[in-house]
Amino acid sequence: MSATSSAPPRRRPRAWVTLLAVVAAVLSLVVGCSDEPPEPAPTEPPTAAPSPTPSPTPPPPQLTDFPDETSTGVPAGTSLERSEKLKITEDGTVIDGLEIFGHVVVEADDVVIRNSRVVMTSGKIAIRVEGDNFLMEDSEIDGQGRANPAVAFNGYTLRRVRIYNVAEGPRVAGDDVTIEDSYIHDVVQRGDNHTDVIQVMKGDNIVVRGNNLQAFNPKTGSYGNAAFMFGEDSGPVSNCLVEGNLLNGGNYTVNGGGSGTEGAACEFRDNAFQTDSRYGAAANLGPNVVWDDSNVELGTWRPARG
Secondary structure, three states: OOOOOOOOOOOOOOHHHHHHHHHHHHHHHHHHOOOOOOOOOOOOOOOOOOOOOOOOOOOOOOHHHOOOOOOOOOOOOOOOEEEEEEEEOOOOOEEEOEEEEEEEEEOOOOOEEEOOEEEOOOOOOOEEEOOOOEEEEOOEEEEEEEOOOOEEOOOEEEEOOEEEEEOOOOEEEOOOEEEEOOEEEOOOOOOOOOOEEEEEEEEEEEEEEOOEEEOOEOOOOEOOOEEEEEOOOOOOEEEEEEEOOEEEOOOEEEEOOHHHOOOOOEEEEOOEEOOOOOOEEEEOOOOOOEEOOOOEEOOOOOEOOO
């Protein structure tokens, strides 16, 4: 009997294995097609902008901010030639480097006096201006206890001028006057004069800027009348600006009641006041006066009361 052999039966894959493969495929599709958005990546918080550094408060005005004998008058080292009193009649005349004993009358236009000194030994007014557009700069007026006023009356500019030992400083009784960067001090009582450092009686286009105006005389203890006296004594006052000055002394340092008038139009700003007055910084300011809060007591930001 012959032996017969047969091949082992072929195994079929189990159904559950196939099912697992199908489920796995479906799950992968479901996860890949999820409608939920992905979680955002973490972000850095925004950096706040730095706060601006506040500007430092500027220092209040000091005495050294204003003209004195070192920054006004005849420049140091200037040689002066002696001269007697002058009457100037030629337009455009330039006087340079003179020491004038007496007084000066300017009858011409566009005259300049610079690097010179007037020592007032004669007359009542140190410099009387009768022409237009007179300029005095880097010069001095020594009033010798007289000069009432030191300069008069209109159409002039004083720049870096030192005026001292006078009964009255410059007087304005007309148009087009500028007084700037000058030092007026040591006014003296002469008779019953009011010893005003600057007096405005009428005029238009008046500028008083950057000066040191001292009505108080420490040598005599006199208060003087005012560092700036103004009013419509002789006519209207308009377009008058007083700014950036140091003012001191007087009964009131600024007095706007000239001849009892009150219509003068004058603006005061950025001025510093010392306290050597009899009653206060200002009085008799009429309705056309502008008194800005930038007027302060020297060395502080306290407003000077107008």
